[in-house]
Amino acid sequence: MYKTKINFFNPYKIALSGQAFRIAPIDGTHTELVSRGKYLQIADLGESVFAFSCGEEEFNNIWHNYFDLGRDYEGIARSVDPGDDFLVKATGFGSGIRILKQECFETVISYIISQRRSIPSITTCVDRLSSLCGGEVPVPDEVFKNDIFVSPLKEKYYAFPDASRVAELTADDLNRIGAGYRTPYIMRAAQDFNSGKLTYEGLDSLDDDELYKALTSMYGVGVKVANCIMLFSFARTGRFPVDVWIKRIEDKYYGGKFDETRYPGTAGILQQFMFYYIRKGSLEE
């Protein structure tokens, strides 16, 4: 168990923010996730103090980066135009949300799956894919031994499969987990990552325009999914994905188009606040 104080960090909101599909709140103060082939539980102890179900070394090597804890989110919130009522509200409401640095292949496949589906439906499909061919991930003993933590939601957890495993699946396999018409998209993406035609390192070495071009040239990856991959896996925080929810915001509050060039390098982070607010904000009004 590693305990530390973190400002502007709210795992509960992050779990509900819809940017990742394998993180979930257990109750109001506990959140669990699987990433990097590991199970992690976080307990919110109040006063901005959090307990992680791992050692200090794992926290520093993996989770500090995963949760983007080195970035100044307070400064980003302060940079918002005070005359933009909607954005000010959204940023305040979502305070504590971080842009996760998710694994590349998982993000590509998850967002290919995401097209034209609701978030619960995406989660179901990604979970089915993981339990079909991802390796089982143990829950650390610490979760059961230390009463700071609570019982996990599920009995078993599975890593998101790597490209070699997904590349072995047949169209029937993918249809069975509910991939629907995205099945051929997933198959080709898995082949490209498995063959080495696409790699995280290769893609990450590209600048924004080149990366965008590389992603949108993939079969089944269009404008929106490419921007999500860039934002949620490559930390290209200037990218501004527009889905049906953001489009509604643009129509209602920004005359049809949000001027993302006003926030170079941070528009994507603000986008996530907007997305969270339009979907969850009304629940507390």
Place this chain on the structure above:
DNA sequence: GTCCAGGATCGGG
């Protein structure tokens, strides 16, 4: 049963 979902592709104008 109906409707919509963190859209992309394809063909045709």
Place this chain on the structure above:
DNA sequence: CCCGATCATGGA
């Protein structure tokens, strides 16, 4: 370049 039809399925 822009437009409309179409795509398979889960969840509300």
